[in-house]
Amino acid sequence: MTLPVSDTAPARPAVGWAGLARRAEAVVLPIGALLVGFAAFSLFLLLQGKSPADFFALVYRAGFGTAFSWENTLSRAAPLLLAALCVALPARLGLVVIGGEGAIVLGGVGAGFAGALLAGTPALIALPAMLLTAMVIGAVWIGAIGVLRHYRGVNETIASLLMAYIAIALMNHMVEGPLRDPASLNKPSTEPLVDALRVGTLPGWDVHWGLAFGVIACVLVWILIDKTTWGFAARIAGGNVRAAQVQGLPVGRLIVGFTALGGAFAGMAGFFEVAAVHGSANASLAGGYGYTGILIAFLARHNPLAIIPVAILLAGFEASSGLVQRRMDLPDATVLVLQGFVFMSILMSETLYGRFKLFAPERWRAA
C-alpha cells in the first residue's frame, strides 16, 4: 500500500504571501480537524450527561496547569516522541509501520539485561552500552520489517503488528523465565538496575533525559528528511518505486535504513522506560506508547517537528487521565475514546487538502 506522500505541496514552496498561504494549509487543516475531533468527543460526553467543559478544564489543570503537571506531561511525552518517529520515518517512504510497541518492549528488555550484566561498571560505559543495545535491538526488529517489505513483498502494516504481539510474548517469556529476578514476586521483572545506572533528571527539572533525547531525535530526523538528499530520495521512492529505481536510487537500502532508524528510536524509548522510569524491565513496558505514537505521527502528518507539540498535547491528555477518572467518574478508557475521535477526524480531513482556494495561490486570480 502507499500513503499519499503530500502530493499537493511543491518541493520548493513559493515565497511571499503565496508561499505562506500554501504553508497555512498544512497548519490550519490539522488544527481544524483536531478541533472537530474535540467537538465530536464533547458531544459524546454530553450524551453521557457529563460536562465537556469540566473535562477539558480538568485536562488543562492536570496536564498543563502547574509546573508539576508540566513535568508530568513532559515525562510522558518522551517515549511518545520516539514512538512517533518509528511511524513517521517509514511513512516518508509511504510505508505504514504500526508495530513500534514491539521495538520499545524488546529494546527495554535488552537495556534491562545489559544493565544487569554491567552492574559493576562505571555509568559512563554502562549507560551508553545499554542505550546501544536497546537501539540495535529496535533497529533489527523494525528493520526486519523493511527487509521483508522490500525483498519479499510482505505487507509491512500487518507484519509489524504481528511482530509486536510476538515481541510482547518474547518479553513475557524473558521476564518470567531466563531473565527473571527471583526476588520479584508479584511483578516478574529483570534484576533491578543499580542506582548508578539509573538515568537521572534534566538539570533543574523533574523530567528525565528521555525528553531531551526525544526532542533532539525529532530535530535530527527533520534535518535528515527535509534537508538531505537521503530524505529527498526517500520521498521519491515513496511516491513511485519504479521511477526511483529507474533513476538508480537505492530503494532497498532506503527502506531498510529508514525502518531500522525508526526502530532504533523506538528501542531508545524502551531504554528510557527501563533506565529512567521503571528501573527494571517488566510487563509495564507494553504500556501502549507504540500505539499512541501512531496517532501522533498521523496527527503531525509525519512531520518530525510537528511531532513535538502533538506528542506533548497527547501526553497531557494521558497525564490527566487519572484525575478525570476520579473527579468525573469516567472510565479510564475515556482517553482512548478521545484518541479514536481525534484520529478519525484527522484522517477524514485528508480529503480536504487542495479543496480550498484560500490555500492555493495559483487559483486566486481565476476567481
Add this chain to the structure above:
Amino acid sequence: METDLGYWIIPLAILGGAIRVSTPFLFVSLGEALTERSGRINLGLEGTLVFGAMSGYALAYLTGSPWLGVLAAAICGALFGLVHGVICSLPRVNDIAVGIAMMILGMGLAFYFGKPFVQPVAPDLPAISFGWWSDVPQVRAALEVNVLFLIGAALAVLLWWMLRTTRVGLTLRVVGDSTDAARAMGLRPALIRTCATAVGGAFAGVGGAYLSLYYPGSWNEGISSGQGLMAVALVIFARWNPLACFGAALLFGGAGALGPVLQSVGVSEGYYLFFAAPYVLTLGVLIATSSPTRAMTGAPGELSITK
C-alpha cells in the same frame, strides 16, 4: 481423570481447542474476505470484535438471552463497518489508516461502555455435545461444539457458493477487481464496498460475541488478543476463498490452543512462547505467500494491501 490417555490427550485437546478457538477467526475472516473481495481492507475489525464482545455480553446480561446478544453484536459490528465504509469512500482517504483509527475507537468505546459489565455473569450460548458416544470425559469435552461454530461453517459454504455463482457474487468480484470495469457496467463501487464492509463488520461483531458468550465466556478488557488482526492475514492465506477461510481458521485455532493445552498437561517451560504460536504462524504464512514481483494469485485487483 477416569481414563489415562497419556500423551494422546494433546492431539485430542488441540482438536477440541481448535473447534473452540477457531470460531472468532472464522467469523472475522469470512467478513474480511467479503470486504476484501470488494477491493477494500478493514483493519478495524479488531476494534469491531472487541466492541461486539462487549455489546453482546451486555445485552445478553440485560435481556437474559444470549441470542439477542449475538444480534446486538452483529448490529453494532455493521454500524462500525458502515462508518469505515463511508469514510473510506471520501477521496484520498487511506483505508488502512482508517482501519487503525477504527481499531482504537472500537476498543475505546468497548472499554468505556463495558466497565459496568466486567463483574456480572451473562448466560452462555448453547453447545451441542457430539461426544455422547464416548465414556472418556476428554473426548466429550473436545467434541462439545457451539452452535455458532456450525453456523459459521454453513456460512463459509454459503459465501463460497454466493461468490462463485450468484449475481451478487459477480458484482462484488467485479468491483474488487477493477473500479473502472465496475463503473463501465453501471455499478457504484463506493456504495458496494461500503455495503460489503458493513456486512463484514457484522460478522466480526458476531465473532466477538462468541468470545464473551462462549469461550472464554466472560467480558474483560483483554478478551481479544489480536484475533481480528490475524484474521486479515488469514484471509490472504486463504486466498480470499471462504471455504479455505474455514480450514485456515481451524489451523489458527489449533495453534492458539497449543499454549493452554501444553500448560494443562504440565508443560510450563516456554509457556509464553507457545502463546506466540498463532502470530508466528501467521507471519510465516504471510512471508511464504508474499512475493516482491507478482501479485498474489486470487487477489482482488483493487486491494491496496497486495499492491
